Amino acid sequence: MGNYYQQDIETMAPEGLRAIQSERLLKQVRHAYDNVAYYREMMDKKGVSPDDIKSLDDLHKLPFLTKADLREAYPYGLLAKPLSECVRIQSTSGTTGKRVVVFYTAHDVDIWEQCCARAIMAVGGTKEDVVQVCYGYGLFTGGAGLHGGSHKVGSLTLPMSSGNTERQIQFMQDLGSTIICCTPSYAAYIGETLKEMGISPDDIQLKAGIFGAEPWTEEMRRDVEKSLGLKAYDIYGLTEMCGPGVAFECEAQGGMHINEDYFIPEIIDPDTGEVLPEGAKGELVFTTLDKEAFPLLRYRTRDICVLHREKCACGRTLIKMAKPMGRSDDMLIIRGVNVFPSQIETVLLEQGYTPNYRIEVDRAGNNDTLDIYVELTSEQFSDTVRAIEQKEKQLAAAMKTMLGINPKMHLVPPKSIARSEGKAVRVVDKRKLHD
Amino acid sequence: MSVKQISVFIENKKGALAEVTKFIAENKINLNALSIADTRDFGILRIITDNPDNARDILRGEGYTVTATAVLAVAIDHTPGAMASVLAILNDADIVIEYTYAFMSNTPDKAYMIFRVDNNDKATAALTAQGVAVLNQEDIF
Ligand SMILES: [Zn+2]
Numbered sequence: 001m002g003n004y005y006q007q008d009i010e011t012m013a014p015e016g017l018r019a020i021q022s023e024r025l026l027k028q029v030r031h032a033y034d035n036v037a038y039y040r041e042m043m044d045k046k047g048v049s050p051d052d053i054k055s056l057d058d059l060h061k062l063p064f065l066t067k068a069d070l071r072e073a074y075p076y077g078l079l080a081k082p083l084s085e086c087v088r089i090q091s092t093s094g095t096t097g098k099r100v101v102v103f104y105t106a107h108d109v110d111i112w113e114q115c116c117a118r119a120i121m122a123v124g125g126t127k128e129d130v131v132q133v134c135y136g137y138g139l140f141t142g143g144a145g146l147h148g149g150s151h152k153v154g155s156l157t158l159p160m161s162s163g164n165t166e167r168q169i170q171f172m173q174d175l176g177s178t179i180i181c182c183t184p185s186y187a188a189y190i191g192e193t194l195k196e197m198g199i200s201p202d203d204i205q206l207k208a209g210i211f212g213a214e215p216w217t218e219e220m221r222r223d224v225e226k227s228l229g230l231k232a233y234d235i236y237g238l239t240e241m242c243g244p245g246v247a248f249e250c251e252a253q254g255g256m257h258i259n260e261d262y263f264i265p266e267i268i269d270p271d272t273g274e275v276l277p278e279g280a281k282g283e284l285v286f287t288t289l290d291k292e293a294f295p296l297l298r299y300r301t302r303d304i305c306v307l308h309r310e311k312c313a314c315g316r317t318l319i320k321m322a323k324p325m326g327r328s329d330d331m332l333i334i335r336g337v338n339v340f341p342s343q344i345e346t347v348l349l350e351q352g353y354t355p356n357y358r359i360e361v362d363r364a365g366n367n368d369t370l371d372i373y374v375e376l377t378s379e380q381f382s383d384t385v386r387a388i389e390q391k392e393k394q395l396a397a398a399m400k401t402m403l404g405i406n407p408k409m410h411l412v413p414p415k416s417i418a419r420s421e422g423k424a425v426r427v428v429d430k431r432k433l434h435d
Numbered sequence: 436m437s438v439k440q441i442s443v444f445i446e447n448k449k450g451a452l453a454e455v456t457k458f459i460a461e462n463k464i465n466l467n468a469l470s471i472a473d474t475r476d477f478g479i480l481r482i483i484t485d486n487p488d489n490a491r492d493i494l495r496g497e498g499y500t501v502t503a504t505a506v507l508a509v510a511i512d513h514t515p516g517a518m519a520s521v522l523a524i525l526n527d528a529d530i531v532i533e534y535t536y537a538f539m540s541n542t543p544d545k546a547y548m549i550f551r552v553d554n555n556d557k558a559t560a561a562l563t564a565q566g567v568a569v570l571n572q573e574d575i576f
Contacts, residue, residue: 376444376500383442383479383504384533384551385472410476413500416446 002251002315003126005118005153009261010316014309017317020261022055024289029053029062032295035080038073039297059264059287060275065299070240071098079103081293091139092239102239103293109148111290115237115245115259116149122250122257122314123208123233125179127154130205132177134168134186135213137161141243142213146181149245155179162186165193169204176205184216184224184232191227201229210235212244215324217346221253234323238301240294241286247321252313255320262289265321266298267307270328281306281338283328284321302328304338332429334361334368337405341426347402348374351395358417362430369408372399376411436559436569437505439487440549443480444500447473455480458497464490467576468538468549483508483538483549485576507550507558508570510540521548521567528561530554540575547575 004010012020030050032039043049046063053061070078079086081103088104104112120131131150135142143161150157158177160168168190171177180187187209194201206228212235221232236256237244246263247256258265263286267276270283284301288294303324312320326340333339345355353374360371380391392409400406445451452471459466459482468483484490487503494501511517525532533551540547547570552558559569 378495378500378502381442381444381500381502383440383481383502385474385479386533388444388477388479389474412477413444413446413451414498416448 003121003124004316005114005121010118010257010318012317014317017260018056021264021289024261025056025059025264025287026050026053028287028289028291028295029297031292032080032297036078036295038069038077039295042069056264059266059298062287062298064273064285065297067100067240067300067302070100074098075101078294078296080291080295081105086293089139090141090144090239090243100240102242104242105292107290107292108242108294111262112145112242112245113148113152115242115248115262116145117152118149118259119210119233119235119245119248120146120149120153120155120179122248122316123179123210123231124251125150125153125155125208129153129155129178130158130176131155131179131181132158132160132168132172134160134162134180134182134190135244141237141239142181142183145237145243145245146210150181165190166197169194169197169199172204172206173199178205179208179210180206180228180230181210183214184211184220185214187211187224187228187232188220191224194227201227204229206230208233210248212236215326215342217349219346219350236321236324238286240296240299241288242291246286250312250314250316254312255308255322257312257314257316257318257320258307260318262291263287264289265307265319267305268300270302270304270331278307278309281325284324304328304331304340330427332359332361332427334370335405337403339370339403339405343402344372344399347395347398351398352380353377353395356414356417357426359427360430361428368431370405371408371410373410373412373417375414375417377414436507436571437555438483438508438549438570438572438575440504440506440551441482441484441487441490441494442502442504443482443494445478445480447476447478452478452480455494455499458494459490462493464493468536468547470534470536470549472534481536481549483575487572504551505555507552507555507562508575509548509550509562510542510545510568510570510574511548513544513546517546518548520565521562524561524565524567525550525552525558528557530558530561 033050042063048061085105086103087106092100133146137143209230209232224232233249235244235248237246247258249256266285267282276282284303284305286299288296305324306322309319326342356375358373362369396409465484470481472479491501531553535550538547562569
């Protein structure tokens, strides 16, 4: 028997869910059109009115919204409620440009916290648990989201925020924290610190970790599960949409269930905008369904991933998204296959290589070529040509499994990969020279 | 019985070999023997020197990819057929030879050969049984 926050929604039959989505979509589109000039202009320009959206099947008629739109509309341009109705703002870090500020009414905060409560209960959380929240608090959504979710579950909530690792560990020991929420890299750091302090995972009570806000690999999952003695779960969300909790992993640890009663996902071809069928790899697009202050219609996340609706061991019927493979901005199309530098990096780390590499894409005749240069360190160097060529073959096979295409691998001495300002230059696409 | 050989992973590019040998000379590492294996992409520079641990540390410190390997050093006569008979002994003992190279000996009438084989102990036993001298690190300097 699963552990649910809202069992009726989380295990609803697909027809019922579609009916809720259709009904909410009409309202959300009408609300955005009537109250946000920016949406009105975009929709008028595309010749689509709220009356054209009669059900879920009409979703594709709406124009896309991008991060550039959010920046252009900063700060109030997408606000759909008077400020007097809003109770909260959260914000992105602004590392990739101008920051984005998101507004919440009391209702918006409530649904966000519901989503986070579902995530906590999906990893086995109950009111008996002690939830240590070591995501940053403040404008960043991580701390506030999981904190609110933990309250809703009724767990004892430790609002630690990030940093001061020895104090984190002391609270963990003294108060018997059972669930930890933080970034995967911070979880790894806490694991290392535990080891340095001579504390065994058996000396702490953690049983589950909810880790998000950063890309991480299956290898990191295994490492953190071992160093902290827990089960590690993924969580997904974007500040623009609300924050963490848009999708969450369940006990099956095989993809994240999307809270479809609040967010409709679509997968599109990032180049053409065409909607792709379920199971296809493409850019993830979300439409919010019940947001008052900051509705988003067909927001392009730039995350590339795959959606699967399948019977899940946890009993939830909500569609699952795979961990995003990378950003559409970084994507290379080689022999018709989407390839991300992050996938190549994952394979290198899993095979014990350094993440110092260079990808060269070129064209020979009508065929794309993919050459990957990787630094060979002394630890992996054995003195025969045969052994090195063997390593290249093994690595190429591992890449083929991950990427779907066969690259030519080149192991090279450390200094031969060009660097700019200390960072290796990762991708060289020479095909552009021929076009 | 074996000799410690130092291998450096280098680019197969103009100037790469010159750069590493210049570095070796500047750091007063004696090059008693040197051999290069190369492919289209990379090369392996193999050296025999009187203080291999020191050479390895200095090269690694500079950021080179370096490893130390135990190889066989054999003294053979400067006579026709001497090399062929050593190879025949190894072949009869089912020893796989990865590579071999020669270097100048400090004894007249003798040449030193380096062999990288799949099994040093087995090869040493087979050679000594047939009266071929297998050398230690001290013997060759
Ligand atoms: Zn599930």
